[in-house]
Amino acid sequence: MNSSMAAVVLILMGGAFLSVAHDSVAADRSNIRSEMLVSTAWLQEHLGDRDLVIIYVGRGRSVYDEGHIPGARFLAFDELVEQHQDSLNNLPPAAALQDVFESIGVGNDSRVILYGDAGGMLAARAYFTLDYLGHAERAALLDGGMEKWAAEGKPIEQKAVQPTPAKLTTHLQADILITTAKMHQAVVESASAKDGAFILLDARPPREFDGAVLSEGVPKAGHLPGARSLYWKTLLQSESIPTLRDPASLQAAFESTGADPRNPVITYCRTGMQSSFTYFVAKYLGYRVAMYDGSVYEWVNRAGYDLVASPLSSKDVPSK
Numbered sequence: 001m002n003s004s005m006a007a008v009v010l011i012l013m014g015g016a017f018l019s020v021a022h023d024s025v026a027a028d029r030s031n032i033r034s035e036m037l038v039s040t041a042w043l044q045e046h047l048g049d050r051d052l053v054i055i056y057v058g059r060g061r062s063v064y065d066e067g068h069i070p071g072a073r074f075l076a077f078d079e080l081v082e083q084h085q086d087s088l089n090n091l092p093p094a095a096a097l098q099d100v101f102e103s104i105g106v107g108n109d110s111r112v113i114l115y116g117d118a119g120g121m122l123a124a125r126a127y128f129t130l131d132y133l134g135h136a137e138r139a140a141l142l143d144g145g146m147e148k149w150a151a152e153g154k155p156i157e158q159k160a161v162q163p164t165p166a167k168l169t170t171h172l173q174a175d176i177l178i179t180t181a182k183m184h185q186a187v188v189e190s191a192s193a194k195d196g197a198f199i200l201l202d203a204r205p206p207r208e209f210d211g212a213v214l215s216e217g218v219p220k221a222g223h224l225p226g227a228r229s230l231y232w233k234t235l236l237q238s239e240s241i242p243t244l245r246d247p248a249s250l251q252a253a254f255e256s257t258g259a260d261p262r263n264p265v266i267t268y269c270r271t272g273m274q275s276s277f278t279y280f281v282a283k284y285l286g287y288r289v290a291m292y293d294g295s296v297y298e299w300v301n302r303a304g305y306d307l308v309a310s311p312l313s314s315k316d317v318p319s320k
Contacts, residue, residue, distance in 0.1 A: 003122065003258060005138055008140075012153060013046070020248055021072050026042065026047045028036070030089060031286035032247050032284065032285060032286060033283060033284050033285075033286060035140060036127075036136075036139075036140050036141065036280070036283065036284045036287075037140055037141055037143050037244065037284060037309040038113060038140045038141075038142055038143065039144075040142065040143070040148050040149050040152055040154060042145060043069070043113060043142060043149075044154055044155075046064075046071075047070055047071060049111065050184060051109050051110055051111050052071070052110075052111050053073065053104070053105055053106050053110040053111065053112050053113070053163075054069055054072040054073065054112075054113045054115075055072065055073050055074075055075050055104065055106075055112060055113070055114050055123075055124070055126065056068050056069070056072045056073070056075065056115060056116050056118075056146075057075045057077055057080075057094075057114060057115070057116030057117065057122040057123050057126045058074065058075075058076065058077060058116055058117045058122065059076075059078070059117055059122070060076075061074055061076075063139050063146075065158065065160070066158070066171075067150075067157070067158055068146070068157065068158075069115070069142075069146070069149060069154075069155075069156065069157075070156070070157045071161060072115075072161065073104045073105060073161045073163050074104075074160065074161075075116075075126065077116075077117070077122050078099040079127050079291050080092075080097070080100065080125060080126060081125075081163055083159070084112035086256050086297075086298065086301040086302040086304050087294055087297060087298040087301070088217075088271040088272075088297055088298075089125075089271040089272050089273055089293065090272075090293065090294070091129065091132060091293065091316065094132075094133065094172055095212065096309075097132075097133060097170075097171050098133065101130070101135075101168050102161075102165050102166055102168050103165055104163045104165060104183070105163035105164055105166045106135070106166055106168055107167050107168055108166075108167065108168060109138075109170050110138060110159075110166065110168075111128065111138055111139075111140075112138060112139040112140070112142050113139075113140055113141075113142055114126050114127055114134070114139060114140070114142065115141065115142040115146055115149075116145070116146075116298030118273075119145070119236065119239055120141060120145050120236075120242050120277060121232070121273055121274060121276065121277050122206040122273075123141050123142070123145065124141065124276040124277040124279070124280040125250070125272075125276040126274060127139055127140075127141060127280055128276045128280070128291060130177075130267070130280055131173060131176060131283075132170070132172065132173055132176060132177060133170040133171070133172065133173075133319050134170055134171030134173050134175075134218075135168065135233065136309055138212045138312070141280065142253050143242055143243050144241055145242055145309070147241050147242060148241050148242075148243060151241060157257040172180050175290065176289070176290045176291065177289070177290065177291065177293060178266055178268075178290050178291065178292040178293075179292075179294070180294045180298050180299060180302065180303050180312045183266075183299070184193075184269075184292075184299075184303065184305060185291045186198070186266075187200070187224060187226050188301040189227045190226055191225065191226060197258070197262055197263060197264075197305065198263050198265065198266055199228065199257060199258055199259045199264075199265050199266070200224060200226055200227040200228065200266050200268070201228055201229075201230045201257060201259070201265060201266070201267045201268070201282075202222075202223045202224065202227045202228065202229050202268060202269065203230060203231065203267055203269040203272060203274040203275040203277065203278040204229075204231065204270055205231055205258065205270070205294075206229055206231055207272070208221075209222075209223045209227070209229040209231075210222070210223075211223070211307065211308075211309025211310070215270040215296055215297070216270065217270075217297060217299050217301070218261065218270065218296050218297055218301065219289070219300065219301075219310045220296075220300045220305075220306060220307045221307060222293070222297065222307035222308045222309030222310070223296070223307055223308055223309075224268065224299065224307065224308070225308050226257075227268075227320075230253060230254070230257050230278060232275070232277040232278050233276045235245055235250060235253060235277065235278070243282065244284075246308065247285065250281060250284075250285055251285055252283065254281075254285060254287070259276055259282075259287065263289060264287065264288040264289060264290065265282045265287045265288070265289045265290075266289070266291065266292055266294070267279045267289065267290075267292070268291065268292040268293075268294075268295040269283065270295055270296055270297055271293075271297045271298075272291060272292070272293030272294065274293050275291055275292070275293070275295060275309060276291065279291045317318060
């Protein structure tokens, strides 16, 4: 690994996430983290488990109140994020997030199953949040979400759950969260390296990536320098029943961007929402992964950096 690549490795994660040499971390391409995804059949069979905590993540209560999986607790998405004038959907302080999950009964021994609005995107953001808090090893997404559950005629209830608060011990995984300062320095270093030390994936629609249209609230068009496009919805079998594509197809989609198990993946989008789903899938496939949650909204509006609205070039370097 050359010196430029080594610099990127240390910059991105402070040495924790990427401390192993590039040529010694070849991953098993079949190393799917199957525990991160549960089927509707599995969930129905385990509804009575004492340690099971099912969470519906929604922007509002209306869909939850109309009918939810038996035992599911409601978690308002707004409790997982905070908004600023020049940066949206940021992670709140860890102590606040800990309080949120404890208040709906998530404890150290809980087995958490997540589903929610927006085709699994909100559930994926909740998963990322639990990963940040160090509890993702006991969390999973419901494959296909409520859409698949309802389509199969599985039981639904309308009675709201009144959870008993629990105690959750957190172990912050700060290395999975990329700041704008680290992202800027990393792409500059990467532009001068012969081989990329990471793959940067843009989860927005292709026309926003290319710069044909602006992302909402972002006055500049295009993508971060060195990024590749992988629209998060292409990882689903369909939008109506949002189950994940099979692992071989998902792996092929990542490999088509140049992703390699020997290199980590960093995901981003407009405000760290769409990229949460890509983050989830990358981890599910066995990649080492982090997310730049500030994404293009913060990159442009807070930091004033440019985007690239042209074909990918390794010489693209951000400027103000």
